[in-house]
Amino acid sequence: MADIATGLFSLGGVVLGAILSPLTQLYLERQREKRAGHKARLVVAGELLHIQLNLRTASKTKNRLIFYAEDINSFLPNSAWLENKSILVATAPADLWDELVMMYAILGSERALLISASRLPGINLATPLVTAEEAEHFKLNAAKVGRLRRKLSGGGGSWPDEITGLE
Numbered sequence: 001m002a003d004i005a006t007g008l009f010s011l012g013g014v015v016l017g018a019i020l021s022p023l024t025q026l027y028l029e030r031q032r033e034k035r036a037g038h039k040a041r042l043v044v045a046g047e048l049l050h051i052q053l054n055l056r057t058a059s060k061t062k063n064r065l066i067f068y069a070e071d072i073n074s075f076l077p078n079s080a081w082l083e084n085k086s087i088l089v090a091t092a093p094a095d096l097w098d099e100l101v102m103m104y105a106i107l108g109s110e111r112a113l114l115i116s117a118s119r120l121p122g123i124n125l126a127t128p129l130v131t132a133e134e135a136e137h138f139k140l141n142a143a144k145v146g147r148l149r150r151k152l153s154g155g156g157g158s159w160p161d162e163i164t165g166l167e
Contacts, residue, residue, distance in 0.1 A: 041154075044080050045153035048148060059142060
């Protein structure tokens with residue numbers, strides 16, 4: 001009788017182990033994905049902060065010096081986005097993902113325009129920052145980037161003069 005009880009306990013342990021092992025692996029995998037998603041969000045939010053600061057500066061500068069960076073990636077970077085979007089697509093809510101895709105598409109267009117503008121003949125460092133309208137455009141985009149950055153990172157500060165309520 002004791003042998004049967006021992007056998008049943010052993011069998012129960014094997015069955016319990018067979019059930020718990022995959023569940024434990026699934027739990028650990030989900031935790032890794034969650035940490036990777038959180039890290040990706042913070043890295044992209046940091047890149048968006050960099051972009052936001054540059055756009056704010058561009059809205060206040062009086063010359064084109066800021067656009068003459070040898071590499072446009074220093075002004076409107078996208079490397080964190082490119083490296084982390086495959087993680088974000090799996091971990092970010094659909095509405096946040098859509099906003100990120102749209103923002104980086106807009107920033108891609110801005111990059112192309114700035115590259116083209118910097119190559120126009122007769123443009124030099126003393127050429128004025130085009131118009132007040134374009135300065136306002138940079139300010140509005142900086143506010144939009146800031147709103148998205150705060151949404152992505154779960155908070156963070158904003159500037160007192162930042163425009164709120166943009167959709």
